[in-house]
Amino acid sequence: MNFWKYLKDQWWVFVGWFLFVLLTAFVIWLSPGVSLSWGTLGYLVLMQTVVLGVILVIHYMSKRRWWRELTFKEGDSVLQNYLSSARSEEEHLEQEFINQVIREHQETMEQVVTNQEEQKDYIDSWVHEIKVPLAATQLLLRSIEFDIADAKYLSLENELNRMDEYVDQVLYVARLDSFSKDYLIQETSLKKIIQPVLRSQANYFIQKNIRYAIEGDDQQVLTDGKWIGFILRQLLSNAIKYTSENGTIKIRLVKKRKGVQLELQDSGIGIPKEDMRRIFDKGFTGKNGRNDQKHSTGLGLYLAKNLASRLGVKLYAKSVAGQGTKMTLYFPMLSYYEEER
Structure with missing residues (x-):
């Protein structure tokens, strides 16, 4: 003052x-x-x-x-530093009040952190527990594959796969805060990531008669294959969901001067212009997602964007309503020392 x-x-x-x-x-x-x-x-x-x-x-x-x-000074943590230089009785009164507020805040934050850790541990445990009956159900379904109609079999398998995807979403949301403890950056082949993801969606391709193609030579990038696979699965799931029957999905691998691009282009309904700026917001379903037949949660693109950002990968979208959507993952050329070339 x-x-x-x-x-x-x-x-x-x-x-x-x-x-x-x-x-x-x-x-x-x-x-x-x-x-x-x-x-x-x-x-x-x-x-x-x-x-x-x-x-x-x-x-x-x-x-x-x-x-x-x-x-208050910029960069200081006000609620972490106790006051200790009071001299007069008035200052001692103010100091004691402020220190008590800091103590109560720290106790509250410690309780919040403890509750979050307990909740995360429970979610991790629940996810692993629920995957057991899901896997058992899939095995039972395969055991009666020839006893039921093909259409019913595909529908049941699709629903089980969708449940598995939602369970994975819950697990990855819970792990966002501890992301730094669960990734491994190494030289990875993009086609080795793409192929298992495509196989996991095979039933949907067959059911909707959607054709897909992978264009371009295989590219090596420094990233975490597991997390990129999850991101690509979210993008591909969205592409299939909003692509009509007999549509097409193309995956292109493009080598750039300073990096590599993975482009996922679909021939679906596209994204309305007014929704484009919010498609990566948590819980945002948009005009298309409010359709009862789409069952959008608003978490897929949010997770994909968030995880891509943490991996140093740029994710952006380009779309025209009625003409399809192109999602692009850009991997900058990095050295092992995380220095951009």
Whole structure:
């Protein structure tokens, strides 16, 4: 706080000083044998003003150190540092109150972190537990493959695959905060990532008679294959969902001067222009996702964008309503020391 702001806050002192000057002048005027001239009154006001000024300056200087400690500085964590330089009783009272607020905040945050860790552990456990009956159900379904109609078999298998995808989404959402503990950057073949993802969606390709093609030579990039596979699965799942029967999906691998692009182009319904800026927001389903037949959760693209950003991969979309969508993953050319070439 500067001196002028300090003076602005001392208005009550100036009011008291003015009343004291009036009272002093009134007492002198009432005193017998004492004449009150304008010169005397002016001298009295000057002396009292000087005394008041000295007192205010001394008080300001004594409080400035305390105010400096209370001043927030950019980059500081206010709720992590306790106050300890109080001198007067007033400052001790303020210090104790602020320190108590900090203590309560830290205790609350510790409880929140503990609850989040417990919730994450439960979700991890639940995901692994639920995958057992899912896998068992898939085995049972295969055991009766020839006892039911092909259409019913494909529908059941698709629903089980969709359940498996949703379970994976829950697991990856839970792991976002601890992402740095669960990735391994190494030289990876993009086609080795793409092929298992395509196989996992084979039933949907068959059911909707969607043709796909992989164009371009295989490219080697430095990344985590597991996470990129999950990202690509989300993008491909969306592409299939919003592509009509007899449509096409193309995956292109393009070598750029400073990196590699993986482009996923579909011939689907596209994304409305007004939705484009929000498609990567958490929970945003958009106009297309509100269709009852699409069952959009608004998590797939959010996860894909978030994970890609953490891996240093750029994900962006280009779409025209009614003319399909192109999702692009751009892998910058990196050295093993994470320095962009």
